[in-house]
Amino acid sequence: MTPEGSEEVEVDPEARSLAAVLLRSLISGQITNDQFEDDFPISSDPALDAIRDTAWLYYSDTKEYHLKGPERLHPDEKRAIIRWNLFLGRVTYSKFSRFLRHLFGMADPTKKVEDFDASGHYPVWPFISKKDYLFALRNPKRLSGKSV
Numbered sequence: 231m232t233p234e235g236s237e238e239v240e241v242d243p244e245a246r247s248l249a250a251v252l253l254r255s256l257i258s259g260q261i262t263n264d265q266f267e268d269d270f271p272i273s274s275d276p277a278l279d280a281i282r283d284t285a286w287l288y289y290s291d292t293k294e295y296h297l298k299g300p301e302r303l304h305p306d307e308k309r310a311i312i313r314w315n316l317f318l319g320r321v322t323y324s325k326f327s328r329f330l331r332h333l334f335g336m337a338d339p340t341k342k343v344e345d346f347d348a349s350g351h352y353p354v355w356p357f358i359s360k361k362d363y364l365f366a367l368r369n370p371k372r373l374s375g376k377s378v
Contacts, residue, residue, distance in 0.1 A: 240276070249271055256297060257307075270282050271355070316367065316370060320366055
């Protein structure tokens with residue numbers, strides 16, 4: 231179901247499922263940063279590219295290591311990645327594509343900040359709005375045993 235007047239972007243459920251497993255394995259220290267990068271699915275689903283590119287900000291690619299001990303993530307970082315996992319069970323809308331363009335600097339630079347702010351609520355990224363995020367929290371798919 232999409233909001234009236236919006237088009238769905240391509241969603242790759244199999245690749246999202248694999249990405250969700252890899253994200254959980256990365257933040258729990260079960261796999262290394264290099265294993266995460268090597269196994270992350272290649273897909274035309276724009277959410278996966280955005281999540282992979284953003285995940286890279288949480289570890290260094292200069293060495294291979296597990297996110298454990300002194301290298302473990304801060305609880306706020308883990309919460310953000312858990313939110314991404316929640317998102318991977320949802321359908322995305324065309325507004326998400328606009329949000330990505332602004333987030334990764336592909337928008338008109340003269341209106342970049344204004345357009346970015348209008349395209350979504352960043353604290354709940356990759357969700358567009360707090361309402362969408364809260365709905366997903368109340369209706370989880372990956373944690374409820376339901377399939378995508």
